Amino acid sequence: MRPVDADIIVVGSGPAGAQAARKFVDLGLSVWTIDVGKLDLSIANAIPAARFSELRQRDAGQARYFLGDVRETAAGEPEISAIRAGAQLTPPRAYVTEDVDRWAPMSSDTFNPMLSLALGGLGAAWGAGAFTFNRAECERTGLSYGQLRGRYDEVAADIGISGSHEEDVSADMVGIETIQEPLPLDDNAGSLLRTYQRRRQHLIALGFRAGRPPIAMLSNVLENAGRIREANPLYDMDFYSDASRSVYRPRFTIDVLREARSYRYVDGLLALEFTACDEGVELLCLELKTEVYVRFLCKRLILAAGALNTARIVLRSTRAYGRRIPLLSNAYRYVPTINLDMLGRAARDERHSMVQLVGTLAQGSSDADQLFVSFYSYRSLLLYKLVKEMPLPTGLGILAARIMLSSLTILGVHFPEEPTERKYLMLTRGAAPQNDLLNAEYALSSSEKDTISRGLQALAKVMRHLRLLRLTTVDPGNGASIHYAGTLPFRSKSADLATAPDGHLHANRYVYIADSAPWTFLPAKGPTLTIMAHARNIAATASRTLGIEVP
């Protein structure tokens, strides 16, 4: 028997990987995290600690973090790098998707997901909405509501969540006991919440409830294993900088873990495939600098690379090339609106940039069927992005944007997602394992399209009650929700390319799936907090199989 490198190897350092590793280390096991681990804070670190408005007036170097590079397109036209990316991927966060085309290649005409090989994974650009699933959502997803409850509190203690138990939405999404007090609302959201409260009975009769969200952003100092994170300074720079470490990022958990003797973070490695062996599991990786293959041994392997990349590793390991596996990704629309109660009025400068309010709109008989709405105020993403969308000369466009700015409210609308045969992934073999291509096909059925259409119609009524004037509805395309799941679904009976109810892969009882790959349903509300709680639960289950007593 060869000695194992670690009791546990965790693949990936995103929300799932970081929380699983933390749980294993807390339980006394030796843990390695294997990760590509892209990280570039050079632009973020160059941002002075000051409010958005002060930086705009004084900092001569602001183009570097607000715009990024200007490059030429194939047509010879200039293009700002920040303009192609979503709101999350501002120039300081561009590293989050760096090298994905090379090391995690995908091909699809119908599905355009965001993947990450960064330290912290997609969590490095997370919007920080920290919602617990309700009982119906857990049941449809295949998760144990009872087991998750305690894990949510463990995660909250690690990452810090602010919010309130007193909102109309709290019973549905704040299943955490200890949270910090809510952050102050900006003036636009405050006005919207007052309108909601005035028309609350009508809106609840329509199935709509709203309130301040639970959010992984601190309103007070949080100490975690001797490390201090500060309350959000309300600089409105959260899309660009983690300067106060107020918004949680998974690398903060990795930083804490690095101080433990039983933990090792190994970056620069692409996990390729696993095989069973006498000692447990052998993991084959590619060292990216040298392009040399290396192998590691562990007793239990925890895959937490995200639903798409975890599926890639499993498909390759089981030689399931050409086999179709399911794919879940919430349909997403965003709806720019004007809050008529704020039009033409001044707004306070102090604010944070993340989601200000959230709402749920009942759609069917089950609490799992509701659609989920996030309300954002617009400012720190700059006006040129708005003007670009307006069918007006730039002079008139900029004038319109300046008039609308304090009242501009962007609704992000997520719909729940079920698996169908028309949404699937498939791996095609490449010249070398790292060249395997993940193909995706994603088409909504007519019944799903109807559901989205009916949901948007119902939301239009809600907007009228909230005195929100809709400007347009934008479909950013399949995969734009950045929520992915369902690729290796839970099955109680042994099946290929499926996960057992306790989280181990049916094909190998020493390999556990800690991310959202096994979920059989994707609720409309943001899944990141549940991914983290689920990962801790998987870590507890896998630890028990090694004889560890888990409270």
Added chain:
Amino acid sequence: MLARIRFAIIQRLRPTPREIVVLARREVDPRCVAEFEPLHLGPVRSILALVGIGIAGAIAAPFRLLTNLTSPRT
């Protein structure tokens, strides 16, 4: 079909990439910051101003469509 035509027209009326780059560079120049500050005109004047902008944009649209026919769009 109608939706496609509508989208194509709107796309032609949007600023060109070159115009957006010029605008964005100006927006992040501290000397020009006042040109991008929010305007607080009060609710009534704001609505009137937006209606006025819409009318001006509509009047200019046919001329801009003709002159923009060959310029690239993002």
